[in-house]
Structures are given as structure tokens and as C-alpha cells.
Amino acid sequence: MTVLTDIALAPLVPVWLLAVLAGIMAALAAVSLWRRARGAWVRLVPGVxxxxxxxxxxxxxxxxxxxxDVAVIAVDESFSNGLGDRPAQTAAALDALNRALATQPTLDVRVVPVPDGGADRGTRLMEAVQRALADVPPGRRAGVIALTDGRVHDAEAVGAAALGTPLHVLLTxxxxxxxxxxxxxAAPAYGLVGRTLTATVRLExxxxxxxxxxxxxxxRDGRPAGDVVVPANRAETVTLPVEHAGDNVFELTAEAVPGDLTTANNGAALTVNGVRDRLRVLxxxxxxxxxxxxxxxxxKADANVDLVHFTILRPPHKDDSTPLRELALIAFPIRELFEEQLENFDLVVFDRYSRRGLVPLGYLANVADYVRAGGALLLAAGPEFTDPISLYDSALADVLPITLTRAVVEQPFRxxxxxxxxRHPVTAGLPGLEGGPDGTPxxxxxxxxxxxxxxxxxxxxTGPGxxxxxxxxxSGxxxxxxxxSDTAWLWAKGYAGGGPQAELLRRLAHWLMKEPELEEDALRARMTGAGLTVTRRGLDPETMPETVTVTxxxxxxxxxxxxxxxDGRAVATLAADRPGVYTIDDGTLTTVAVVGTPNPRETSEVSATADLLRALAEASGGGVHWLAEDGTPAVRRVLGAQATHGPGWIGLRDNRAFSVAGVDQTPLMPAWLALLAMLGGLGWAWWREGR
Incomplete structure (x- = not known):
């Protein structure tokens, strides 16, 4: 297609010379007119x-x-647009649009799928549209058609001016x-172990x-923890118990109802990091x-431990009659420790202790009851444990998993x-465990x-034999x-190379106080750089499951x-690409893990809505249509400032865009025409003056 677009001059002589000649001709014409000479105007014809x-x-x-022109059809493939009849509505509308637009000879149609955004970013429909139009200048943009349920999480990411073309929203x-x-x-991020926390929820x-x-x-952590009742469509505060340190994952779930779009958002999850107030050790x-x-x-090195420490100073063979109260630096608060405050301790440690009338047998029975009820007891035994007045010869024997032979092995041993x-987490992987030349510690x-x-x-x-x-x-x-053995301190002194004394005793104390990370029979899952890492720990290889089920x-x-x-662990890693709560079950144990946010955007609200995209559509010149009510609208091409939508139809702009392949120059006064004009002008002037 060729179009005359402009007229330009290509002078055969310098422009200044043209100006001089024009000035001379204008002066001669002015003199002729001043003298009122016949044919003054006619003489200008050959000069011009x-x-x-x-x-x-x-x-x-x-x-x-x-x-x-370029038209973009953005197809919402997110989770919410896959519910109910929405996939069928989307597919039917897309097929109708493709058939209608295929008849347009000057229209490039780009179909852009819009899946769920990663990292809980929701449906990023406008970002997908911007990427599709990035290489299209505004003068070639015909329009954008969005097939979506309206649950778009970046509706404000682009304005109508930046879009530069009508946006038509076809709602499923x-x-x-x-x-x-x-x-x-509202929910706290932290909670004290053994206490309750409050969270505000709303069931819509x-x-x-x-x-x-x-x-x-x-x-709680994948296991049932009772029910709570909340009022519908109102905020309500619920109370939840924090039972252990680390992540406590709570899930609250309402029953499905007839006609409910999905049960994915009938529940909500929250992760609370349980922290111990203070660990009290006696x-x-x-x-x-x-x-x-x-x-x-x-x-004392653990800032989270409140230590109450008493040392019995009376020598075991002291035979004078000095009262015990006078030997002590302070009075030994037996009743307060072993009756009134005993249940407040997380761990009781008897270090080389033997009964010498200081702690009555009734109070030691209290310690046994304390253990059965969930307490922790550690005996660090020395030679005194073989005496007839040892702790074994008390009510504590009922909770001790041993029979005492009353023999002491006096020889060095490793x-x-x-x-x-x-395989046990208290000793598995201790520094130096596999460091010996023969594989021994x-x-x-x-x-x-x-x-x-x-x-x-x-x-x-174990030791000798x-x-x-x-x-x-x-126990209970x-x-x-x-x-x-009472010689573990040799490791701390570095004797003969020493050993991991501090790490061993730390693990031992924390296992007794039920630290979750030191449970020997446990199923855990957490996000790592490689994905969702599942760890099953157990002591018996024969009973360890070979697989777990991940939901x-x-x-x-x-x-x-x-x-x-x-080493007591069986591990697997899963590429978790969906944010939310994952449940892991091995047939015996169940645990949960949170990937990303526990309540992802894409599943939190799924009802179709026109509110999020209406303002952008109207500002750009487009409209909003419900497919279930209006069906797929007809498509028209419109020019200039014409309306781009109406009842039952949407319009795509016909920009009449083009590229220029070349420019041709054509002389408007060829030489023969110029000669003819000059000779004709001279002849006309001669005829006019001869009359």
C-alpha cells in the first residue's frame, strides 16, 4: 500500500539564488503594477x-x-478458578473467543496462562499481562481479555494509563x-510452654x-485437641495450650456445608513458637x-535454667555430736523442696547422694510420685550408691530401672x-564417636x-564387661x-584427650526434661533449602517405617x-511447591509442617468477585461481564474514540498500525512541464500586450 504523505523541495540551484530571482521578479512586477502597464500580472506567469x-x-x-494489533487473553489457572463449574466456563469462553478472533486478519492473539504465584503471591494476573505486552507499543495494543473469577492479587500493580488498552473482565x-x-x-508468634495463648478468629x-x-x-501438631465453638460472622477469641518447646502448629477446622465452594479454607492454621519460661533444676x-x-x-551456663543447688557438707564418717543445722551454712529447706515446691522443678538431680537422715523416706516417696506424674530424675552415682543407706534403698527403687549389685569396678575404661x-539422640553423633582408628570413640x-x-x-x-x-x-x-560413674569430669579436664562431656550431659539433662529435639521415637518435618525434609527417628531398625504419607x-x-x-534417623525430602500446612503420617506417628504461610492467599478467599478489577477495567475503557449470566460476549473491532464495550459485546481497538518499508519521490513539475509553462506564459504575455 502506497500513500502520498508529504511534498518536499529539491532545488536545482542554491536557495539563496532562488531568493534573489524571486526578489527580482517581485520588483519588476511591482514597477509594472505601479506604472499600470498592460499585462503586468501575465508577465509573472513564466517567471513563476x-x-x-x-x-x-x-x-x-x-x-x-x-x-x-495485539490482543491478550489472560486465562486464570489458579486454584480458586479451578473450583466448581469455573474450569468449564473458562474453557467454553476461551474456545468462543478463539473462534471469533480467528476471523480477524490484522489481529495477533496471545493466550497467556496465569497459574498460582509462588511464595504465596497469589494470582498475579496483571503481571502476566504486562509481560505479554512488554514488547508491544501502545499504538498496537488492541485490548486485554481476562478470563478469571476476579480473585486477582495484583489488581493495583498497574494503572489504566500504563496498560494503554481496554481491559475486559469475563468473570467465571x-x-x-x-x-x-x-x-x-490475630495470634501471637510466641507462647510460654505450659501456658495458654489466645487467638482471634472469625468464621465467615x-x-x-x-x-x-x-x-x-x-x-495440635496433627493430633486431635478437642473442639471450640465460635459465632458465625463475628470475631471470637479462642484459647489454645502450648505444650512443648519449638513450633506448635494448631489447626482449627469447621465442617463443610452443602454448596460450599471448597473445604480448603474451612480451616486455618497458626504456628506458635513455644518457649520455656525458665527451666527449674534442683x-x-x-x-x-x-x-x-x-x-x-x-x-549455670544455660541462661534458661534456674538452678537450685545444695551440697551436704557433713563428712560421712563424722562421729561428733554437732547438730546438722549447725554444720550447714543455711538451713536445708527439706519440706519446701520435697513437698511444697517439688512439682515446680523440671529436673531433680541427686549427685553422689546417700541417705543420712537428711531427707526422710516420706519425702523420697514424694520424688518417686513426682517422677510417675511426669517429672525427671537423674542419679549421678559414685561409691556411696553401694551403701546400705543409698537412694536405691528407698521408695525411689520403684522408679529405677535397675537392680543394684553393690559392686564397684575400680579400673580405667573407655x-x-x-x-x-x-541411635539414641542423647549419644548419637557425639563428637569423637567414630573418631578412633578402629571405629571406636x-x-x-x-x-x-x-x-x-x-x-x-x-x-x-557401657564399660568393662x-x-x-x-x-x-x-517410669510412668x-x-x-x-x-x-562419678569420673565423667575427667573428660572436662582433657585427661588422655578428654571427651564431649558438656555435650553429653547437656543432651542427657534436656532429654530428661522432654526436649522435643531429643525424642528417640519421633517424626518431624521442616523446610530446608532442599525442600520439605521429613525425619523419622527410632531405636529399632526393624520397626522403622520405609515410607511416610504426605498430605x-x-x-x-x-x-x-x-x-x-x-544413626537412628531415616530421612526423605519433598519439593513442596504449595504453601500451607502439610501433614505427614507413618502409620504410627503424625506431624505437620508449615510451608510458606499457613493460610495462603490463593485458598483464603475463593468466591468470585468483580470488585477487585472493576475500577481498572472501567478506567481503561473496558467492562465487566459475568459468563454465567451473559454468556461469552461478541467481539468487535472499533476505531479511535468509539466505545469499546456494551450490552452483550466487547470491543478491541483497530489501531490501523503500519510500518514504512520505503519512501518514493516523484517530481511534481518535470522539465517538459516547466518548459511548456514558461513558453505558454511568454506567449500569453505577448498576446496580451499586442491587443
Whole structure:
């Protein structure tokens, strides 16, 4: 296609010369007119013809190639637009649009899928549109058609001016959809272990009158934890208990109702980091000795531990009649410790303690009851444990998992891990465990061992002849630990290379106080750089599960194979691409993990809406149409400032865009025409003057 677009001059002589000639001709014409000479105007004709010929006017003709306008169809493929009849509505509308636009010869149609945004960014429809139009100048943009339910999370990311073309929104879904959803309006990030926390939630259900009571099922770390009742469509405060340190994942779920769009948002989750207020430890040292300082330093080094420490100063063979109260620096508060305050301690440690009338048998029975009720007891035994007045000869024997032989092995030995010890989190992976030349621990020796025979529990470290050195057991709801040597302090002194004394005793104390990370039979999951890492820990390889079942936030289940690490752990990693709460089950244990936010944007609100995109559509010149009510609108091409939408139709601009392939120049006064004009002008002037 060629179009005359301009006229330009290509002078045959310099422009100044043209100006001089024009001035001379104008002066001669002025003199002739002043004298009123006959044919003064006619004499100008050949001069003007000469000037035009010398100016050499050219006609500019562009060779134009029409360019296609670009229309974008953004197809919402997010979770919310996959509910109910929305996929069918989307597919039918897309098919109708493709058939209608295929008949347009100067229109390039770009279909852009819009999936869920990563990292809980929701549906980023306008970002997808901007990327599709990034290489299209405004003069070629015909329009944007969005097939969506309206749940777009970047509607304000671009303005109508930046869009530069009409936006037409074709909504899936219906105006009167019912979607029950639970929203966590406020919740603390931290909570004290053993206390309760309050969270504010709101159950939204358009099918219920405000205030209608609705029960919510509560789970904590994947296990049922009772129900709470909240009023519909009103904010309500609920109370939740924090039972352990670390992440406490609570899920509150309302039952599905008929007509509910999805159950994915019927529940909400919140993660609360449980922190211990203060760990209270009671340490009773039966006599001053070198290892006593080890226990004190260990417990005092932990800023989260409140240590109450008493040392019995009376020598075991003192035979004078000095009253015990006069030997003590302060009065030993037996009643306060073993009756009034006992249940407030998280751990009771008897370090080389023997009964000498200081703690009555009734109070030791209280300690046994304290263990059965969930307390923790650690005995660090020395030679005094073999005496007839040892703690074994009291009510504590009922909670101790051993039989005492009353023999002391006086010889150096290196503590060796048992099969259980290599898998138990208290001793597994201790520094130097595999450091020896023959695969034995690279640890220094201890010097003495108290001989016992286990009647329950598990032995983690052994000494000469396989005798137990470190033995752990559960008793009732509580836990008991026995360290059957009083020479562990040799490691702290670095004797013969020393050993991981501080780490061993720290793990031992925290296992007794039920630190979740030190549970020997546990299922855990957490996000790492590689994805969702699932760890199953157990002491018996034969009973360890080979797979776990992972349920993602949308309810999809998959089996995940575990790989045994040989140290009591079996590990698997899953690429978790959906934010929300994942549930992991091995048939015996269940745990949960939160990936990203526990309540992702894409599932929090799923009812169709026109509110989010209406302002942008109207500002750009487009409109909003409900597919369920109006069907797929007809498509027209419109020019200039014409309306771009109306009842039952939408318009795409016809910009008549083109590119210029070349420009041709055509002389408007060729030489023969100039000569003819000059000769004709001279002849006319001669004829006029001759009359």
C-alpha cells in the first residue's frame, strides 16, 4: 500500500539564488503594477514557472506494510478458578473467543496462562499481562481479555494509563456463591510452654445469620485437641495450650456445608513458637567432690535454667555430736523442696547422694510420685550408691530401672556406645564417636563404675564387661537417667584427650526434661533449602517405617520413601511447591509442617468477585461481564474514540498500525512541464500586450 504523505523541495540551484530571482521578479512586477502597464500580472506567469522548475518540488509517497494489533487473553489457572463449574466456563469462553478472533486478519492473539504465584503471591494476573505486552507499543495494543473469577492479587500493580488498552473482565463463577472460610485475625508468634495463648478468629459464612454457633475441631501438631465453638460472622477469641518447646502448629477446622465452594479454607492454621519460661533444676550434691563443679557449671551456663543447688557438707564418717543445722551454712529447706515446691522443678538431680537422715523416706516417696506424674530424675552415682543407706534403698527403687549389685569396678575404661547408643539422640553423633582408628570413640578413659543390672529402659554407654554406664528409662509419665560413674569430669579436664562431656550431659539433662529435639521415637518435618525434609527417628531398625504419607494443603496425598541414615534417623525430602500446612503420617506417628504461610492467599478467599478489577477495567475503557449470566460476549473491532464495550459485546481497538518499508519521490513539475509553462506564459504575455 502506497500513500502520498508529504511534498518536499529539491532545488536545482542554491536557495539563496532562488531568493534573489524571486526578489527580482517581485520588483519588476511591482514597477509594472505601479506604472499600470498592460499585462503586468501575465508577465509573472513564466517567471513563476521558472522559479517552480528551479525549486524542483517532489511528492513523497510511503510504501506501507500493515501491522497486526495485539490482543491478550489472560486465562486464570489458579486454584480458586479451578473450583466448581469455573474450569468449564473458562474453557467454553476461551474456545468462543478463539473462534471469533480467528476471523480477524490484522489481529495477533496471545493466550497467556496465569497459574498460582509462588511464595504465596497469589494470582498475579496483571503481571502476566504486562509481560505479554512488554514488547508491544501502545499504538498496537488492541485490548486485554481476562478470563478469571476476579480473585486477582495484583489488581493495583498497574494503572489504566500504563496498560494503554481496554481491559475486559469475563468473570467465571456466580454472584451468590457460598464459601465458608475461617480467618485468623490475630495470634501471637510466641507462647510460654505450659501456658495458654489466645487467638482471634472469625468464621465467615454468608449462609448463616451472625452469631450462629459453629463448632471448630482443633488439632495440635496433627493430633486431635478437642473442639471450640465460635459465632458465625463475628470475631471470637479462642484459647489454645502450648505444650512443648519449638513450633506448635494448631489447626482449627469447621465442617463443610452443602454448596460450599471448597473445604480448603474451612480451616486455618497458626504456628506458635513455644518457649520455656525458665527451666527449674534442683541439684542435691551428697558431698563435695571434683565432679560437683561439672554439674554446676553445665547448668549455670544455660541462661534458661534456674538452678537450685545444695551440697551436704557433713563428712560421712563424722562421729561428733554437732547438730546438722549447725554444720550447714543455711538451713536445708527439706519440706519446701520435697513437698511444697517439688512439682515446680523440671529436673531433680541427686549427685553422689546417700541417705543420712537428711531427707526422710516420706519425702523420697514424694520424688518417686513426682517422677510417675511426669517429672525427671537423674542419679549421678559414685561409691556411696553401694551403701546400705543409698537412694536405691528407698521408695525411689520403684522408679529405677535397675537392680543394684553393690559392686564397684575400680579400673580405667573407655565408655563405648551400644547399638541403642549409636541411635539414641542423647549419644548419637557425639563428637569423637567414630573418631578412633578402629571405629571406636576417640575419647579418654573414665576411672570407676558402679555395677547394676538393668530391669528396663535402654543402656546407651557401657564399660568393662558390657556393664551399663549411662542408662535411661521411662517410669510412668516421667523419665529416669542413671550415670553410673562419678569420673565423667575427667573428660572436662582433657585427661588422655578428654571427651564431649558438656555435650553429653547437656543432651542427657534436656532429654530428661522432654526436649522435643531429643525424642528417640519421633517424626518431624521442616523446610530446608532442599525442600520439605521429613525425619523419622527410632531405636529399632526393624520397626522403622520405609515410607511416610504426605498430605499437601489441598488434600493431595503421596507416598514418600525414607532413606535410613544408620544413626537412628531415616530421612526423605519433598519439593513442596504449595504453601500451607502439610501433614505427614507413618502409620504410627503424625506431624505437620508449615510451608510458606499457613493460610495462603490463593485458598483464603475463593468466591468470585468483580470488585477487585472493576475500577481498572472501567478506567481503561473496558467492562465487566459475568459468563454465567451473559454468556461469552461478541467481539468487535472499533476505531479511535468509539466505545469499546456494551450490552452483550466487547470491543478491541483497530489501531490501523503500519510500518514504512520505503519512501518514493516523484517530481511534481518535470522539465517538459516547466518548459511548456514558461513558453505558454511568454506567449500569453505577448498576446496580451499586442491587443
Amino acid at each position: 514557472a521558472l522559479l517552480i522548475a528551479l525549486a524542483n518540488p517532489q511528492g513523497l509517497t510511503e510504501r506501507r506494510t500493515p501491522l497486526d 463463577g456466580a454472584r451468590d456463591e457460598r464459601d465458608r472460610r475461617l480467618v485468623v485475625e 459464612d454468608p449462609g448463616l445469620a451472625p452469631g450462629t454457633p459453629v463448632p471448630l475441631a482443633v488439632t 541439684l542435691i550434691s551428697g558431698e563435695p567432690h571434683v565432679g560437683e563443679r561439672v554439674w554446676r557449671n553445665l547448668l 565408655p563405648l556406645p551400644t547399638t541403642d547408643g549409636r 576417640d575419647w579418654g578413659p573414665w576411672a570407676r563404675l558402679i555395677e547394676v543390672r538393668p530391669t528396663g529402659g535402654r543402656t546407651l554407654l 558390657g556393664r551399663p554406664v549411662l542408662h535411661l528409662a521411662r 509419665e516421667g523419665r529416669v537417667g542413671l550415670l553410673l 499437601d494443603p489441598l488434600g493431595d496425598r503421596r507416598a514418600l520413601a525414607l532413606t535410613d541414615q544408620g
